[in-house]
Amino acid sequence: MKIAILSRNEHLYSTRRLVEAALQRGHDVMVVDPLKCYMNITSSKPSIHYKHQSLENFNATIPRIGASITFYGTAVLRQFEMMGVYSINESVAITRSRDKLRASQILARKGIGLPITGFAHSTKDTDELIKLVGGAPLVIKILEGTQGKGVVLAETKNAAESVIEAFRSLNANILIQEYIKEAGGADIRCFVIGDKVVASMKRQGREGEFRSNLHRGGTAVKVKITPEERATAVKAAKIMGLKVAGVDLLRSNNGPVVMEVNSSPGLEGIEQSTQKDVAGMIIEFLEKNAKPGKTKTKGQG
Ligand code: ADP
Ligand code: MG
Numbered sequence: 001m002k003i004a005i006l007s008r009n010e011h012l013y014s015t016r017r018l019v020e021a022a023l024q025r026g027h028d029v030m031v032v033d034p035l036k037c038y039m040n041i042t043s044s045k046p047s048i049h050y051k052h053q054s055l056e057n058f059n060a061t062i063p064r065i066g067a068s069i070t071f072y073g074t075a076v077l078r079q080f081e082m083m084g085v086y087s088i089n090e091s092v093a094i095t096r097s098r099d100k101l102r103a104s105q106i107l108a109r110k111g112i113g114l115p116i117t118g119f120a121h122s123t124k125d126t127d128e129l130i131k132l133v134g135g136a137p138l139v140i141k142i143l144e145g146t147q148g149k150g151v152v153l154a155e156t157k158n159a160a161e162s163v164i165e166a167f168r169s170l171n172a173n174i175l176i177q178e179y180i181k182e183a184g185g186a187d188i189r190c191f192v193i194g195d196k197v198v199a200s201m202k203r204q205g206r207e208g209e210f211r212s213n214l215h216r217g218g219t220a221v222k223v224k225i226t227p228e229e230r231a232t233a234v235k236a237a238k239i240m241g242l243k244v245a246g247v248d249l250l251r252s253n254n255g256p257v258v259m260e261v262n263s264s265p266g267l268e269g270i271e272q273s274t275q276k277d278v279a280g281m282i283i284e285f286l287e288k289n290a291k292p293g294k295t296k297t298k299g300q301g
Contacts, residue, residue, distance in 0.1 A: 001290060002028040002057055003283075004085075006077060007064040008035065013268040014279075018062055021279035025287070034076040035069060046082040060086045060290035062244075062282065063094060064264045067146045070098050086290040088282065093241035094263040100143050101175055103240065103261060110239045112232065113257045115139075115250065116178040126164050133178045136160050139210075143173040148213035153179060179210075180257065183250040187212045187259060188223060190233035190247045191270050191278055193285050197233050197247075199274040200225045214266075220273040229256045236261050243289070244282055246270075 003022050007015040010031040022029035032050055040047045048055040061080050065073035074091040081087060097103050104117050118132045130138065136157045142150030150172075154160035160176075167174045185205035190197045202223035203212035212218040225233075229249055236258050237245035246265025249256040271278050 001059040001286065003030070003286065004055065004058045004061045004080070005029060005031045005064060006034050006061055006073065007031055008033050008066060008069065012064075014264075014266050015064060017267050017271065017279035018064075018282065021277070021283045024280070025283050027283065032076075034065065034073040037076045037079075039076065039079045041079070041082075046079055048076065048079050048083070055080075058085045059292065060088065060286045062088050062286070063091075065094060066264070067098065067144065070095065070144075084292050086286075086292065088243050088286060088290075089245075089263050090241065097240050097242060097245075097261050097263045098144065100141060100145075100260060101173070104175070107236055107239055107258055107261075110235075112236050112239065113252075113255055115180055115252070115257050115259065118176045119174075126161055129164075129176055130157060130160055133176050137179045137181070139177040139179050140164060140167065141175050141177065142167065143175060147215040148211040151211055153210050180250045180252045182253050185210045185212060186251075188225060188229060188249045188251065188256075189220075189265070189270065190225060190229065190249065191265060192233055192237040192242070192245045192247055193278075193281050194243055194289075195234055195238065197225065197230050198281050199270050199276045199278055200229075200233075201270055201273040203269070214269050220269045222274045226256075232256045232258065243285065 005015060005018050015031060019029050037048050037050045063077050074095050077087055077091040101119055104114055108114055116133045118129045120129045137155045138160055140152045140154055140163050152163050154163050187203055189201050191199040200223055201220040203218045203220045205212040206217040233247040236247045240261045242263050246262035248259045250259055267278050
């Protein structure tokens with residue numbers, strides 16, 4: 001197979017591992033920086049140009065599109081889809097999962113357990129909104145944040161009001177969420193490929209930190225998940241339309257609740273804590289599923 005990995009940086013652990021796994025399995029692989037692509041949008045013969053060459057005859061793409069380049073990155077991916085190239089995660093699914101509010105609405109509609117979540121535009125509604133999610137302590141999130149940036153725990157109603165007003169004055173879109181205290185600063189990352197959780201880890205925030213993100217100094221250990229957690233993770237990825245996903249769950253008193261579904265889940269933490277060849281499993285999935293023209297969206301949406 002000829003595989004394009006859409007990534008800004010070939011030195012990143014995840015990108016390197018995917019290249020390595022593809023080469024090991026005898027594939028042709030190229031790392032393509034989406035920001036350096038330019039495209040010709042025509043219905044007769046769409047094309048993508050990169051470093052003085054036309055990207056042709058690819059069988060599959062693995063998008064690793066960072067949150068900061070979602071807009072242009074998904075446009076490049078859509079172009080691959082228009083050309084009939086199979087993408088392990090399609091552009092529409094990536095866009096969907098990037099917007100926390102949109103993702104929550106889609107998951108809730110399909111009956112996935114979520115923390116109680118509120119959203120409003122006008123500052124006048126702050127009071128009601130806080131009540132809606134059960135009062136303080138509560139969690140406030142910027143809609144398009146990642147790596148724990150833009151996620152704040154407000155311990156009191158006063159703190160919550162101040163933070164909500166501050167974010168609003170910056171015109172940031174935010175959501176407000178019930179704080180799942182019993183999770184104890186930990187979450188469960190389920191790495192889903194196709195219809196299986198292939199690896200799972202528990203991430204624990206460092207002392208005094210409620211956010212478990214590894215980027216915030218959290219640590220990861222392999223964890224055994226329950227059948228309910230497994231089923232929830234697989235279902236959440238499927239609803240979002242992602243073939244590869246990092247589904248983050250919190251262990252709440254009411255069972256697993258989904259916090260987010262990541263479309264470009266990192267490989268470093270999960271491979272190191274579980275000692276599994278997740279990159280190899282991604283390539284294996286492509287070998288079984290990448291068929292020309294097998295894209296649901298053909299660049300729509
Ligand atoms: P990001 O996309 O920035 O990673 P998340 O929504 O995943 O944002 O939140 C970051 C971390 O904060 C989570 O991994 C979790 O540990 C903690 N967290 C987020 N929301 C809640 C919540 N409602 N209750 C308890 N902890 C939470
Ligand atoms: Mg997260």
